[in-house]
Amino acid sequence: xxxxxxxxxxxxxxxxxxGQTYNDFETDSTSTSQPFTPSKTQFMIRGYGxxxxxFMNSEGEKESSYVGSAFAPIFLxxxxxxxxxxxxxxFVLENNELEVGLEYADVMYVLNKNxxxxxxxxxxxxxxxxxxxxPAWINRLPTRPLGFGHDGIAPSSGIxxxxxxxxxxxxxKLNYSVYSTNGPRLKDGSEEPEEAGMLLFQNFEDNxxxxxxxxxxxxxxxADSSTEFGFSAYSTNGVGETDSEYEDxxxxxxxxxxxxxxxxxxxxxxxxxxxQYNNSNIDDATYIEIEDDVEEEYTFDNKSNSFYTQLxxxxxxxxxxxxxxxxxxxxxxxxxxxxxxxxxxxxxxYAFGLNYWLTWRSVIKVAYQTTDSVGGHDGGGTVNGFYxxxxxxx
Amino acid sequence: MKTIHKIFIAGLMFFITGGIIVSCSSTKDxxxxxxxxxxxFKIEKSGxxxxxxxxxxxxxxxxxxxxxxxxxxxxxxxxxVRANLTEKEITKIETFLKSAN
Numbered sequence: 001x002x003x004x005x006x007x008x009x010x011x012x013x014x015x016x017x018x019g020q021t022y023n024d025f026e027t028d029s030t031s032t033s034q035p036f037t038p039s040k041t042q043f044m045i046r047g048y049g050x051x052x053x054x055f056m057n058s059e060g061e062k063e064s065s066y067v068g069s070a071f072a073p074i075f076l077x078x079x080x081x082x083x084x085x086x087x088x089x090x091f092v093l094e095n096n097e098l099e100v101g102l103e104y105a106d107v108m109y110v111l112n113k114n115x116x117x118x119x120x121x122x123x124x125x126x127x128x129x130x131x132x133x134x135p136a137w138i139n140r141l142p143t144r145p146l147g148f149g150h151d152g153i154a155p156s157s158g159i160x161x162x163x164x165x166x167x168x169x170x171x172x173k174l175n176y177s178v179y180s181t182n183g184p185r186l187k188d189g190s191e192e193p194e195e196a197g198m199l200l201f202q203n204f205e206d207n208x209x210x211x212x213x214x215x216x217x218x219x220x221x222x223a224d225s226s227t228e229f230g231f232s233a234y235s236t237n238g239v240g241e242t243d244s245e246y247e248d249x250x251x252x253x254x255x256x257x258x259x260x261x262x263x264x265x266x267x268x269x270x271x272x273x274x275x276q277y278n279n280s281n282i283d284d285a286t287y288i289e290i291e292d293d294v295e296e297e298y299t300f301d302n303k304s305n306s307f308y309t310q311l312x313x314x315x316x317x318x319x320x321x322x323x324x325x326x327x328x329x330x331x332x333x334x335x336x337x338x339x340x341x342x343x344x345x346x347x348x349x350y351a352f353g354l355n356y357w358l359t360w361r362s363v364i365k366v367a368y369q370t371t372d373s374v375g376g377h378d379g380g381g382t383v384n385g386f387y388x389x390x391x392x393x394x
Numbered sequence: 395m396k397t398i399h400k401i402f403i404a405g406l407m408f409f410i411t412g413g414i415i416v417s418c419s420s421t422k423d424x425x426x427x428x429x430x431x432x433x434x435f436k437i438e439k440s441g442x443x444x445x446x447x448x449x450x451x452x453x454x455x456x457x458x459x460x461x462x463x464x465x466x467x468x469x470x471x472x473x474x475v476r477a478n479l480t481e482k483e484i485t486k487i488e489t490f491l492k493s494a495n
Contacts (some may be wrong), residue, residue, distance in 0.1 A: 042468045078468045086472065110474075113481040132477070138453045168480040175478035218478065223439075225447045261451050270450070360454040 040080055047073040047088070048361075050136035052389030059381045069093045070136065072103065082110040104157055115165040123157050125164070125177045125216040126232045127255035127276040129308075130156040137361045137393035140272075140312050141353050143369060143385075145333035147306025151343070153280040153335075154255065154306070155201040155234060158182065158212065171223035176215065183212035183236035186246050189287045194342040196287040197302050199239060199251060199280070210238035216255075230257040239282070251282045258309075268317040275309035289342070300340030308333035314357075327355040329367075337375070345376035361393030441490025444483050452477065458494035466491045 049071045055064045070092045077085040088103035106120030123131040129148055133139055134156075147153055158181030166175040189196025214234035221227060232255040240246025257276040264271055282302040289296045312329035330352050337345040353367035367387045374380045439447075449455035461469060470488040473479060479487075 039464075042464055044465060044468050076468055076472055078471055081467075081471070084468075084471050084475070108475050110471075116475050118475070132452045164475070164478055166478045166480040168482050173480055173483075177478070225451060228451070259451065263446075263450075357454065360456050360460070 040078075042076075042078040044076040044078075045073060046076065046394055047071070048135050048137050048391065048393040050142075050389055050391035052142060052365075052387060054142075055386040056383065057385070058383045072135075084108050114167055115163055118162045118164065119160070121157055121159045122162060122179075124155050124179070124181070124214065124234075126155050126214065126234055126253070127216075127257040127278060128230060128259065128274070129257075129276050130154065133274065135393070136389070136391035137363060139391075140310065140327065140329045140355060140365070141331055141351050141367050141369075142365050142387040142389040142391075143351060143367070145276075145306075145308030145310075145331060146335035146347050146349050146371075147278055147308070147333065151198070152306075153199075153304045153337075154253070154278045155184065155199075155212075155214075158201070160211070173220040173225065175218040175220075178213075178215035180211050180213050183210055184239050184251065185241075186239040186249055186282070186285075188240065188244070188246055188285075189289075189342075193287075193289065196289075197282065197285070197300070197338070197341050198343060199282065209242065210236055212236040214253075224262070226260055226262040228257075228259045230255075230259075232257070240285075246285055249283045249285045251280065253278070253280045255279070263316065265317065267313070269313055269315040272312045272314075273310070275307075277305070277307045279303075279305045298340070300338050302338050302341070304335075304337050306333065306335040325357045327353075327357065327363075329353040329355065343376070345373055345380070347371060347373035347376065363391050365389045365391065439486075441486035441488075442494070445487045445490055448477075448479060448483055448487065449473075458491045460495075461491075462495065463492045466495070 049069075051069050052067055053064065054067050056062070070090065072088055072090045074086065074088045079085070085105075085107045087105035090099075090101040090103050092099045092101070102121065104121050104123055106118050106122040108116055108118040110116045125131050129145065134144065134148070136142075148156070158179070160179055160181030162177060162179035164175070164177035166173060184199040184201045187195045187198045187200055212234060213236070214232065216230055216232040218228050218230040221229070234253040235251070237250045238247050239251050240249050255276055255278045258274070260271070260273040262271060263269065280303065284299055284302060286297050286299045289298055308331060310329065310331040312327055314327045315323050318324050331350070333349045333351075335345065335347045337343050349369060349371040351367055351369040353365055355366070356364045358364065365387065367385075367389075369385045369387070371383045371385075372381075373383075445455060445458075458466075466488060470484055470491070474481075474484040
């Protein structure tokens with residue numbers, strides 16, 4: 001107790017004397033003689049969070065839960081007009097546990113007007129959904145389309161180095177990104193036999209010497225930037241462990257994305273169309289299945305694909321203030337996992353939503369979603385969900 | 395499969411080298427000159443118009459009043475890189491945002 005008191009005294013007195021030593025009335029906020037010059041070094045904390053209520057009905061089994069409670073602080077540190085560091089932490093409550101993730105942490109430097117280099121852990125421009133559209137305050141629906149997320153076939157982030165930039169073609173615009181990252185890891189089934197043949201993209205330490213190379217080329221053909229087409233590829237020569245029989249199993253993935261956003265006076269508002277097709281092709285390999293204590297070898301044609309398209313409309317030119325803030329959204333997505341794999345699956349999903357925008361980055365989403373699947377983790381069937389979520393960016 | 399890899403990597407290398415050559419060869423001087431010429435012959439888009447077009451592509455566009463000048467410089471650099479915007483777009487938009495807040 002005594003120690004604490006003395007410590008408090010020291011801190012208190014130290015604080016006062018520090019304040020007096022450095023309190024220089026010239027730069028005091030009351031003096032108006034000196035104009036305010038912002039420092040070149042800037043630090044911003046921002047981020048987003050979301051929470052909500054889900055009602056799920058899976059083949060008659062009903063369940064409801066308050067969910068989400070995700071909090072993702074983002075740290076932006078601008079060192080100079082060219083140098084910047086960005087990092088995002090993600091706190092999510094899932095399966096009765098708090099999961100903490102480092103979404104990204106990278107440093108970027110503007111080399112010249114057409115090129116920037118980024119290094120560290122960054123979101124991969126494989127298509128646009130993961131890099132640009134997944135944050136809860138950007139995504140128009142409370143869920144992700146099929147094919148993205150946990151058992152997704154598209155890589156979302158990687159550790160490595162990237163060059164990116166844009167060219168102005170006097171109206172049309174072109175943007176590019178090329179990168180090299182630690183490649184994905186092949187799940188060989190030794191730990192989770194039901195996932196043999198899947199790629200695991202979270203690879204903090206590479207399991208072999210072959211890296212992944214990838215890139216995206218985006219074309220905005222019109223001067224009003226309303227339309228963008230993107231082509232992405234991601235390739236690696238080896239996804240297996242060095243010296244294992246899977247060492248030379250390669251993988252080639254590609255994606256095609258589309259975006260159209262424009263205020264159309266004829267329909268009194270903003271129309272927003274997004275879409276992405278992902279295709280994954282992993283070299284064939286032999287996996288082991290244990291059935292009744294007998295080891296059996298099997299193989300399959302390891303090709304997967306997924307697709308989504310989303311249409312949304314905001315009547316921004318409406319008379320009523322309430323209508324202006326509403327948004328209607330519909331999305332279709334599907335996912336096909338390889339035939340013959342333990343995780344073979346064909347799914348199709350429709351989602352519809354009504355959103356109310358409180359501000360440009362705070363939205364209340366009400367949505368209904370229905371998913372039909374054959375195979376997959378839960379054996380397939382129909383799952384219907386009703387969601388009420390609130391997302392906020394800050 | 396393996397040939398696809400080789401073609402892909404060759405394409406990539408070609409693209410990187412090309413990109414470096416093109417971007418390094420266009421010096422600041424010629425860039426300014428080109429914009430001047432452009433300004434003379436056609437009506438340039440204003441920062442406000444570019445803001446309305448470019449900043450709505452992924453999320454709803456923030457209004458200039460949402461941040462102060464200091465924050466806008468940080469955000470502009472962040473968005474320039476994240477959204478792969480051209481230098482011309484972001485410079486004009488940043489100037490507009492700072493003038494209208």
